[in-house]
Amino acid sequence: MHRSHNVSDTNPRNHDIPGPSLDGLTGGSWSEAEKLALSCRILAREGHSETLAGQVTVRQADGSFLTTPLAHAFGEIRAQSVIRIDDSLRVLEGRGVPNPAVRFHLWVYRRRPDVNCVIHTHPPYVSALSMTGEPLQIAHMDATPFFDDCAFLPEWPGLPIADVEGEIISAALGQKRCVLLANHGFLAATPTIEESLYLSVLIERAARNQLVAQSAYGRLKLVDPALAKESHDFLLQRSIVNASFAMFARQLPQEGA
Template identity: 30%
Template sequence: MNELLKQLAPVPQKRPLLPSLSPQAELALLCRVLYREGYSDHIAGHISYLQDDGSILVNPWELAWDELTAGDILRLDESGKVIEGGWNVTPAINLHTEIHARRSDVKVIIHNHSRYGTVWANAGRVPPIYDQTSAQVSGELKLMDEYNVTVNESSEGARCAELLGKAKWALLVNHGVLVVAKDIAQAHLRAVTLEWRARTAWEVEALGGGKPMPSDVAQGLGDMIDGNGFPFLWEAMARREIRLDASVLDD
């Protein structure tokens, strides 16, 4: 295991993997990257990014994730009120404020109706782990039957936050997915791993089923990769988005 950790450790770079990015640019890039991964239910979905001063950056309600730029990102106070930006915030922002208030370890929260994650959520089932990429994140994938009322109800945001507890991620039955993380790179890894796992499990079951990875092996992989980060992955995916449309960085 120690040798594997050494192999995963970043090596010094002769040049930066990404240009210097503002927090707003990081968030816009995360939205673009995840849209390409299946987080693409029209204008649905929101990502919050807690800042050191206690304010919260979030994508606006009106724009799809594949069209966002850094200049579109809103800044909110801790109650969810817009204090900077020219768009509106999602009515479901209470889901984010409630989790941020309870989890000092969480700086990034992702909620969306990802294509395959939502299939499993709608089925009320947790997708098995069939391959290494699906095992990149360890820990329970919680199944939360939270859709008693719409999530924009203040009571429901609090209830979701309580049900999540200390978990990293969850499937919201009849709704979508929820991912929390300490920073942008970890949020990206967890979100793409969840959707990959959901899609791969769906494909394997469509073939008639398969043999899931042994739980101890999956746990070890997830502890190593999520625990130490996946070097260079976030940067590579962000560079791709910048190559495709550099306006994502416009402020």
Template identity: 45%
Template sequence: MTATLDTPKEQLIQLAQRQMLTALADCTYSTREKLALTCRILFDAGHDSGLAGQITARAEQPGAYYTQQLGLGFDEISASNLLLVDENLNLLSGEGMANPANRFHSWLYRARPDVNCIIHTHPLHSAALSMLEVPLAVSHMDLCPLFDDCAFLKDWPGIPVGNEEGELIAAAIGDKRAILLSHHGLLVAGSSVEEACVLAMLFERAAKMQLLAMAAGEVQPIPAALGQQAHDWISTPKRHGAAFNYYARRALRSHGDCLN
């Protein structure tokens, strides 16, 4: 056995990251299955708000993406009832129509070629925090995938069904992976469905923790260098894939129909 008790921390981090490349299983679900699972995962985590919110993922066809059918709740989404739409929200396959608010997703996909999944929801704590017009505070180790990676839009533009809202939100998020929209909710822009799902789960937890901490006192910041280190340590495809697989196993115990 290799002795590591005298090994510097940076080397231990690198060793663990190499081990994770082979020890952690990849996510093998299709894009449709991942999206359906994400809807059920987020439903169980309190992200549902009636028919509000949209979850989309780029499709194999350029300029098109999968999304849920307007009229169905997150707990009703399955791989088979997802829609395929173009960036103008024209239906390419499936039945029904997409949420008209999906229009701003098209703008964000155009602005960010690195983004392959967008999650926009109105969970209780994130929505409550948005009413205070304050940014999300990332001040706990578990939440560091969002450290210096969450933007804030203070001015509410109204219902996001116009092109103006698409331009505004795409500009406000910049190159970050998440944004808190005042008087609205959260948005996550992930490089994969797995990453977006995990970050959306973390976002709502962060908002809940922030509200609890603010009720007790003043939230204290963490050192920037350590926050960035934790961000990079947790934010890897392997870690996001492993976390998604766990959430998927948990969801399938009560939502086995979502993969039909």
């Protein structure tokens, strides 16, 4: 069937929406440490913090990185918990030590000057999908932000605390925003905290839907590639990403960042 519509209906720039607010506080007024802390608590609420596995890092203009201290659950993180480290994992500000797995994030930052925030976790459904040996499939509208934008590393290279794992994972990511890591978890690497968090929430839900559908029917009906590309570009507009981040943040207990 022919799909007819005006150009204005399909141009994402014509669908831009106003920036979000949170009790009168615009998203832009959060510091990066506050956004990192909010992201951690959102991830905890979404089930991404079952163990000590998982890290969030944010690149700073001076070449340092914000992250969280080892042995702190995502749900515990507040802005004052955040530490700043250099590219040798030495602590420059804050208390505690970084997770040694942050080392593989540094490989991503070296290869990708466009990336300013990396999130890596092992949420339940992504972890289950990673055990099947299959990549993420684009079979639902809500998965389209990953269309041609989620790489797949089919073999687990081992615990990612050495340079070799960082080299393998960053190479598998390539120029995409995400990578599904077999027998492991996933990585989101984007220019902003908001976008990395947005994709981290969406990929767990996409993995859940894929596993449920496959368990029920054994096969998937994939989305048409042209429509998936259109949806990908629309749903990754900055205004939609930022509005989604603020929506997720509003669902947290209102106790500050």
